[in-house]
Amino acid sequence: MAKATPKIVLSASRDIPFDKLFLSDSNVRRVKNGVTIEDLADDIERRGLLHGLNARPEVDDDGNETGRFGIPAGGRRYSALAILVKRKRMDKTCPVPCIVKSASDPILAEEDSLAENSLREPLHPLDEFRGMKLLHDKGEREQAIAAHFRVTPAVVTQRLRLASVSPKLHEVYAAGDMTLDQLMAFTVSEDHARQEQLWKQLDHSSNRSPAFIREKLTEDMVPVSDRRVLFVGLPAYLAAGGTVPTRDLFEPDDGGWLSDPALLDGLVAEKLDVEAAAIKAEGWKWVAALVDLPYGYDEDYREIDATREPPTEADETRIAELRAEADALEEQWAGSGDVPPEVEARVTAIDVELAKLSRGWFTYDPQEQARAGVFIGLETDGTLYIDRGWVRPEDEPEEEPDETGDGEALAETSSDEPAGDDAHSVPANSEPATVPGLAVECGDDDEDVIKPLPDRLVAELTASRTVALQDAFAQNPSVAFAAVLHAMVLTTFYQVRTETCLELSVNRVYFPFQAPGLRESAAVKAVEERHAGWKARLPKSDKDAWDAIQQLDGADQAALFAHCAAYAVNAQWEPVPKHGGGRISAHGVARRVEHANVLARAVGFDMVAAGWRPTVENYLGRVTKPRILEAVAEGTEPQKAGLIDHLKKGDMAREAERLLTDSGWLPEPLRMAEVEPVLPIADMPVDGGDAEALPAFLGDEGEDEQDSAYAIAAE
Structure with missing residues (x-):
């Protein structure tokens, strides 16, 4: 009958006076790493000793115990206790809990020291997040938690935000199927259902990057850096009932995102109306205020002349005050790598006011001003773009009739297109004409037919x-x-x-x-x-x-x-x-x-080279799915188009924008058409002898370059 394996017997625990302990040469830790001894001493002073020391009795040359004990494992705790004794926060005879092993134990003391440090396992990050949240839920403030664990309050805030992500996503992260960077990206939303929904959608997406996750979670929000927010001001938005901006604690977000675009647009309209009324009170006939003035907004308008008045004495005094303030701020923060945002904002405000005062004031003829108007728009930094002095065609003064009766207005003629079949022809790929000003939206067409743009x-x-x-x-x-x-x-x-x-x-x-x-x-x-x-x-x-x-x-x-x-x-x-x-x-x-x-x-x-890139706004979100797939196949590889063909149109367009970045792809209307070469002008016969020389102001360019330019342009 086989003998049973004997049960293990654990080493006894004893309280040994601190002055009877010493750091053993068998302790393998030599390099300082992690929390400093001073910080560990502070922690033991606050919460006491959480783990006992590993000790072995010292023996003399004859094998007799001397009454002192070496510490092969737990040397950092021993050193921290020594600091507390030096600080007179602990008596040198204070009992210290120790696990005492026999001096003749078959396991080497060096092995115990190595095992204690190598077999330990740090907390999983998720356990750390949850642990800090438990402390916070029980009333501990973020500053106190930060002080207890030797981190900044910002780090604690980040850990608490990570702990607030959906528990289902925590399980995915714990299983190793989600990276920490992805988990951090999900913190920009507090909606657990939306987080879980997006993670499920990512199963069918080739793009699972943190940036893509952030973009999807904030697609219905307005960035605080948007011109409308800068114009109205975040305090006004909050005072009107808007929620505190959603922030990304792990990436620069320029202030975060606002979740109520409708409220923001209402505030913008109200403030624009106030600004327009104030400017119209200057004596203008009309004011056109738009958030985004189009290019060429002044088409068919006549600009009236303005007379510039230099800055007044009061303006000059104010200019001197602003320059002195700016110089003082520059001297105070010169060489500083971290200028507070409020200082930067003040410097910007000073520059804006200085520019306005230095320009002086512009006055207009009262009669002209009474028939003219002003365009108002928003710059990208939220400041007002004001363009004064434009007369509409219908507001132009009527011309006085010719009293002599001899002069009648000559009818203007236009060189219209010649009549004929060409005047009524339509390109083969033409679609029905659209009404100017109405957006053309492409439906989510799943058919494999590439329709005309x-x-x-x-x-x-x-x-x-x-x-x-x-x-x-x-x-x-x-x-x-x-x-x-x-x-x-x-x-x-x-x-x-x-x-x-x-x-x-x-x-x-x-x-x-x-x-x-x-x-x-x-x-x-x-x-x-x-x-x-x-x-x-x-x-x-x-x-x-x-x-x-x-x-x-x-x-x-x-x-x-x-x-x-x-x-x-x-x-x-x-x-x-x-x-x-x-x-x-x-x-x-x-x-x-x-x-x-x-x-x-x-x-x-x-x-x-001019800077055009295909985006959701300017192309990809405006065409059908087959067109999107065609663009990706042409701009990258056909295989990449196959990776996104299962996505919904909105997701497909955003993924296509990412894939086509820096690809150099252009839609057909923007491509350079091939042109047949023509005979250079210099080689063409000219009646009457030699061709006349180029104008003087073009004479300083090379002959070859001139001929080439003329030949191409004369096609």
């Missing part, structure tokens, strides 16, 4: 292309000159103008269809900055303009010529009535776009 979308895309092309055109004077010359030759010698995209008078091009935010695009800002620079250089009166232009050198004349001509570039496709009768035929639109491609090639234009 909606009319409005094509018009919006080509509007963006036109503005960017105008900017590129303005930077290439030689091409601009050749293009204008080409248009003039067409109208002078051939009585046609449909072969060119230039609207020459020069007539500035405006867009009945345009995507939101076009006025703030890089191309628009570049054009407007260039325009402001020339306006400052030119004389105020048009009577003096000729002499001023003659004083410009060749390069400046060329640059000014290109800038003016750029406003006439029209590369926008637009829908036309199916049965004709509109201001332009389908044939005319097609030829305009065709020549715009020639012009784009001449200036080396590229919409990708």
Whole structure:
């Protein structure tokens, strides 16, 4: 009969006076790591000793116990107790609980020391989060918890937020099927049902990144950095009953998100009405206040002249005070890497007020002001954009009749498109015309048919292309000159103008269809900055303009010529009535776009280089699912399109935007069409001998570059 395995016997626990203990040479810990001994001493002083020490009796050379005990395991606790004795917070004879093993124990003391430190397992992060939440639920303040565990209050707040995520997601995280970064992303929402729903949706998504989770959980919210929030002010939103912004404690969020867009829009409308009333009281006939003024809002309006009055003495005094305050703040915070937000806000406010005061004041002729109005919009930083002094066509004063009776107004004629089949033709891929101003929304079409792009979308895309092309055109004077010359030759010698995209008078091009935010695009800002620079250089009166232009050198004349001509570039496709009768035929639109491609090639234009990227707002959210999949397949790989073909349209569009980032993909209306090369002008025979030399202001460019520019633009 086999003998039973003997039961283990645990070593006895004894209270040993502290002065009888010493740190054994068998303790394997040599390198300081983790919580410092001082911090551990503070913790033992507060809550007492949580774990006893491991001790072995000391023996002399004859094997007799000396009455002292070495500590092979628990050396940090022993050192912390020694600090408390030194602080006189503990007597040196105070009993210390110890687990005492025999001096002749077969297990080496070094093994005990190594085992105690290597076999221990730290808390799972989830247990730490839950533990802090239990303390908080029992009345402990966040600052107290932070002090007890030697962390900052912000860390405690983060742990508590993680503990507040749905328990079902906690289980997923504990099982190792969710990363900590993903769990942190879910903290931007307190809705457990929404958290669980989104996690289930991620099973069918190739994108499970923390950024995507945050985006999905905040898609119905308004960022605090939105221009509307900055305009109204967060305190006003909260005072009106809005909830405290949702914050992301783990990523920069620019203040978080607001959950009540309707309330915010109401507050914006009210404040805009107040601002508009105050400005109208200055003596204007009307005020148009919009959150987002479109590009070309001043179409067909006449700007009235303003007289600038220099700053008053009171203004100069205020300017000096503001500059002194700004200098003091700069000196106080110079070299500091962490400037408080309120200081930065004050510096910004000073800059804004200084700029306003330094400009002085503008006055207008009372009669002109009484028939003019003001445009108001919101800048991206929430400040008001105010553009005063615009007269509508219907508000222009009536002209006095000719008292002699000899002069009758001459009827203006227009060079309309020639009648014929072309005037009523419609491109094969044309869709029904849309009503300007109404958004065209594509349904969630699951059919595998790639339908033509909606009319409005094509018009919006080509509007963006036109503005960017105008900017590129303005930077290439030689091409601009050749293009204008080409248009003039067409109208002078051939009585046609449909072969060119230039609207020459020069007539500035405006867009009945345009995507939101076009006025703030890089191309628009570049054009407007260039325009402001020339306006400052030119004389105020048009009577003096000729002499001023003659004083410009060749390069400046060329640059000014290109800038003016750029406003006439029209590369926008637009829908036309199916049965004709509109201001332009389908044939005319097609030829305009065709020549715009020639012009784009001449200036080396590229919409990708101009900064256009496919997004949910400007393309992907406006087309059908087959179009989205087509874009991903063309811009990346066909396999990637297959990864998202099961998603709903909204999710598919957002995932496609991520996949197409930096891909360089463009929808068909924005692509560069291939153009057949033509015979350079320099190689064409010219009647009457040698060709006339180029204008003087173009003479400083290389001959090859000139010939190439003329050849392409003259197609």
